[in-house]
Amino acid sequence: MTATPSGGSAPEPPGRWSDLERPPLNATGLRRALVRPGGLWTSLDVVEVTGSTNTDLAERAAAGTVPEGAVLVSEEQSAGRGRLDRHWVAPARSGIFVSVLLRPGPAVPATRWGWLPLLAGVATATAVSRTAGTDTALKWPNDLLVTVDGEERKAGGVLSERVGDGDVVLGIGLNVSLGADELPVPGAGSLALAGAVSTDRDPILRAVLRSLEQWYGDWRAAEGDPARSGLLEAYAAGCATLGRAVRAVLPGDREISGEAVALDGDGRLVLRTDGGGREAVGAGDIVHLRPRG
Ligand SMILES: Nc1ncnc2c1ncn2[C@@H]1O[C@H](COP(=O)(O)OP(=O)(O)OP(=O)(O)O)[C@@H](O)[C@H]1O
Numbered sequence: 001m002t003a004t005p006s007g008g009s010a011p012e013p014p015g016r017w018s019d020l021e022r023p024p025l026n027a028t029g030l031r032r033a034l035v036r037p038g039g040l041w042t043s044l045d046v047v048e049v050t051g052s053t054n055t056d057l058a059e060r061a062a063a064g065t066v067p068e069g070a071v072l073v074s075e076e077q078s079a080g081r082g083r084l085d086r087h088w089v090a091p092a093r094s095g096i097f098v099s100v101l102l103r104p105g106p107a108v109p110a111t112r113w114g115w116l117p118l119l120a121g122v123a124t125a126t127a128v129s130r131t132a133g134t135d136t137a138l139k140w141p142n143d144l145l146v147t148v149d150g151e152e153r154k155a156g157g158v159l160s161e162r163v164g165d166g167d168v169v170l171g172i173g174l175n176v177s178l179g180a181d182e183l184p185v186p187g188a189g190s191l192a193l194a195g196a197v198s199t200d201r202d203p204i205l206r207a208v209l210r211s212l213e214q215w216y217g218d219w220r221a222a223e224g225d226p227a228r229s230g231l232l233e234a235y236a237a238g239c240a241t242l243g244r245a246v247r248a249v250l251p252g253d254r255e256i257s258g259e260a261v262a263l264d265g266d267g268r269l270v271l272r273t274d275g276g277g278r279e280a281v282g283a284g285d286i287v288h289l290r291p292r293g
């Protein structure tokens, strides 16, 4: 039931989740489980609402007030940001909106930091399938796809931003309990709509941060080498883009079409173009042209 302005209550429309069914995150429990001596996560804050967790953490990093491993979670974002200056819709308690502060250098050369959003995608996909039981796929570079009624839908995304000389703010957004009538855009989906066995956000967030800690540790120990850390293999195994006919819309609106055949050492998507050449794409939008065979 939803509280009405007059203080009464109105029946919940079918398919919607009420506030009661969306309990708040247990900040203390999460902190206790994740922040430990010698671990990556040094602090964990949960706020009720903010504009964007990425913006907040970037400001704190620029001011020098947070160390590596700071985690900021919001129950809701009023000005959530996506890649390429897009808006990220993040209604209260409907999903996971988290940013973490990483400082990959000097162990990892800056040329390899482009792997971080891909690493976050692998970590999130692994955590989601373990806790929510939902099959997910990665759409290059940063989308997390689920299947709803036989169709690929975007249920999550990663925004990786460099701050100052050596910091990276990595933001993850995941639609957990959004119902069909709450989706922000036609191509969006959620774990609930994909048949999740649980939409309890605490264990999902905990698993995402644990998986991220593990992958980041392995990748940093391998000096960012995607092959040696196992990241390349894991990303390729979970990637729905490789092997597909795609259209790439590059910054400046240049378009190329071809088959996505590989990832290069910097995490760029290599296309065998319809013209017969090979081209590596580092940024832009990918459109999957045909369903997966
Ligand atoms: N909570 C959300 N879940 C999914 N998508 C969202 C959400 N909030 C905003 N969006 C936006 O919806 C848009 C759709 O996502 P996406 O870019 O993957 O699909 P698209 O523009 O249809 O692209 P494609 O051409 O790759 O199919 C994006 O601009 C994305 O940022």
Ligand SMILES: O=C(O)CCCC[C@@H]1SC[C@@H]2NC(=O)N[C@@H]21
Pocket (backbone or CB within 6 Å): 051, 052, 053, 054, 055, 077, 079, 080, 081, 082, 083, 084, 086, 088, 090, 096, 097, 098, 099, 142, 143, 156, 157, 158, 159, 171, 172, 173, 174
């Ligand atoms: O798909 C994308 O374009 C990336 C979406 C990233 C959204 C997350 S939600 C937490 C963090 N804070 C933001 O403002 N954006 C990221």
